[in-house]
Amino acid sequence: MDNPEIARTLEEVADILEIQSSNPFRIRAYRNAVRTVETVTVPLRRWVEEGRALTDLPGIGKEMANHIKEMVETGTLGFRDELLAEVPRSLIELMRLPGLGPKKARKVFDELKIGSVDELEAAAREGRIAALPGFGAKSQEKILAGIADYRQQGSRFLLNEAERSVEPLLAYLRETPEIERLEVAGSYRRRKETIGDIDLLAIASQPIPVMERFRGYAQVDKILMAGDTRSTVVLGSGLQVDLRVVPAECYGAALVYFTGSKEHNVKLRRRAVERGLRISEYGVFQVHEEGSETEGECIGGGEEAEVYAAVGLAWIPPELREDHGEIELAAAGRIPDLIRVEDLRGDLHMHSTWSDGRNSIEEMVEACAARGYEYMVISDHSKSLAMTGGLDAYRLREQWKEIDEVRARHPEIRVLRSMEVDILGDGSLDLEDEMLAGLDLVLISLHSRLDLPLVQQTDRVLKALEHRQVNIFCHPTARLINRRKPAELDLEVILRRAAELGVALELNCSPNRLDLKDTHLMLAKELGCKIVIDTDSHRTRELGLMRYGVDQARRAGLGPEDVLNTRGFEDFWIAIQRSRM
Ligand SMILES: [Zn+2]
Ligand SMILES: [Zn+2]
Structure with missing residues (x-):
């Protein structure tokens, strides 16, 4: 089991104990352990293999340590399975719904005799949830939203x-x-x-x-x-x-039809109607008479470009087909030249064995050079993520010595020293100013307290952006797709301020982050933000994740000129500096 799975399992135990109204101290012990496991970015498997004492971790007592050991060694937790057997399955399913949680799940289960997500949805639609004491219209709404999320997540x-x-x-x-x-x-x-x-x-x-x-x-x-x-x-x-x-003569039409999106295709068909045409998955057809049932003559559809040309449009790259303005751009002949993986000249966010990465600095450097990069950035974690081996000032200085040695051996690539500095709860940074000044670039990230309310979370980030040394705000919303919702942030306010300050926003390429995502990137571009694309690699082979970020950037309509690390080093270096204000 990996850390997220361990955390999920312990959380499930805590939830079941809560459903059973167990001792609150015991429940809290599990929840504390979950928090610890979530913040440790060093694999617990490694701790167990190396025989290190798990009880050294905050919030991990003897019982928890045994649980973790068992999960690492057997891939399961017997205690959880025992507990699961004591609680009805349907109640477990309810409990897992976002917006419900163990206590409320128990309540709807007991009072309304609701035993499935479908029944819960029906009850909510009839207003029966809002009528329950302690629920109300707001939580009923939240539950419905949670059900929608739950259904979407599970199947994607x-x-x-x-x-x-x-x-x-x-x-x-x-x-x-x-x-x-x-x-x-x-x-x-x-x-x-x-x-x-x-x-x-x-x-x-x-x-x-x-x-x-x-x-x-x-x-x-x-x-x-x-x-x-x-x-x-x-x-x-x-x-x-x-x-x-499909037949060759309608392959292009079928490809347009099945590529979607639905919204994009609706607009295409509307344009066709305006021109006395009909577009279907079988081709583009001339419509003979108003309301005529007979199919007119097929005037194309073997290639996608014919379909678009028939309605007066240039071919549209699939990534843009979301009805986010691409049809209007195509009509005006202004479809942008989208960014490609080959455009990237450097990767600005990666870890080494100095914190929770798997490869040494030299191995990362060799791998970046092999990809043909002109520059790269070593950015290990800061000390508040202690369990990742996050670096304090002393170890950071030691790391700089190693970077100097590696630089001397690898003149073919420019190695910049950086750190992924944690934004602390109050918006201050997890590294002393004089050390920040010694970094070539300063990256900042949210890794903890992701559940703060909107205003507080937004203020926390704004304060961090103001710090004069900061260059890049990494994985800004901190979401994990299918696993963790984005932090509540007023992103527009943050993007506006970042644009003024000249702080770049990261598009993190990790396929479960892709953060900023497509629509956020469109907003960032519109607001004049600097954008960089980074892999956040924790091992050499993750450097190849760059293509997922590029896909996301293409979906946002970004060209190479919209992304700073497509530039040669001299240009990049000027562009990444903060605004003078
Ligand atoms: Zn991070
Ligand atoms: Zn990172």
Whole structure:
């Protein structure tokens, strides 16, 4: 088990104990342990393997230490399983809903005899939840929102998780001799951060053997539909995949149709109607008469560009197809040249073995040089994340000595010294000013107290941005996709201030962060913010995560000129400095 899983398991124990009205001190002990496990970024597995005493960690007593050891060694926790057996399953499901929690779950379960999420939703819609003592209209609303979140989350894969299933399948299908063309459509092609299911489109000389080969793929767990030109399967990973073989003459139209988004396609069809045309998944058709049922002549659809051209538009890159203004841009011939991975000249956020990274500084440097970067930034954690091995002033100075030695051995790349400095609860920084002054760049991040209310959290960040040494605000909302909601921040206020101060905003490439996300980046660009794209690598192979950030930046319509670390070093260095004010 990794740390997030350990934390989730302990949290579940705390919730069940709470449902059972156990001793409040015992419940609190579990919750404290959860907080500790969440802030430790060094893997607890490593602590156990190295035989280090877990009880050295704050909030971890003997019982917790034993639990953690058991989870690391066996991948499960017997005590949790015992507890689960004592509580009805439906109650557990209710308890896991965001906005409900153990106490309220118990209450609706007992008083309204509600035993499922569906029943809870029905009760909320009828206003019966609001009528319960201690609930009210507000918490009823919150519960409905929680149900919506819960349903959405459960069924969506992170983009990189989906890729792990899709790429081997594509490689397998491409070996089929009858397949002439094959592409993934849908949200996967639009590079959305999470994916529901996968739509594949193919052109094939003969569809039937293609369908047979698809359904015969070793990873297929269930076949939901088996047709001559279309089949739907569920893979072992749980991902649902649909494959359609379409005629070559309507491949482009089908690709537009199945790539979506729905909103984008609605607008396209509207433009078609205005021009006396009809666009469908089968092509672009001339409409003969008003209200005529007979299909007019097909005037294109083999390639996507024909479909767009028919309605007076330039081809639109899939990442932009969200009806976020891309159709208007295409109509004006102003679709931007989007950023590509090759445009990046440096990576500005990464960890080494000095804190919770897996590779030495030299290994990170060699890997960055191998990627062809001109510059890079070593940014280990600061001391308040003590359990990550966050550096204090003394160890930071020691690290600088090592950086100097590595620099001397690697003149091919410029190595900048930095630190990912924690923003403390009151908005001050977790490193002394004179040490900050010794860094080439200062990165700041929120890692703790992510549950502060909006005004307080916003003020905390604003105060940190004011600090004269700060250059980059990393993973600004601190969200973890499918796992943790973003911190409550007035992002517009923060972006405006960052733009004034000349502090850059990070687009963190980690597939479970992608923070800032597409719509935030659009706002950041509009407000004139500096934007950088970083991997936050904790090992050399994570340097390759850059492409997920680039996908997200493309979704926001960013070009290379919108991102500082596409520039050569001299230009970058000038651009990353704060405004003089
Ligand atoms: Zn961080
Ligand atoms: Zn980091």
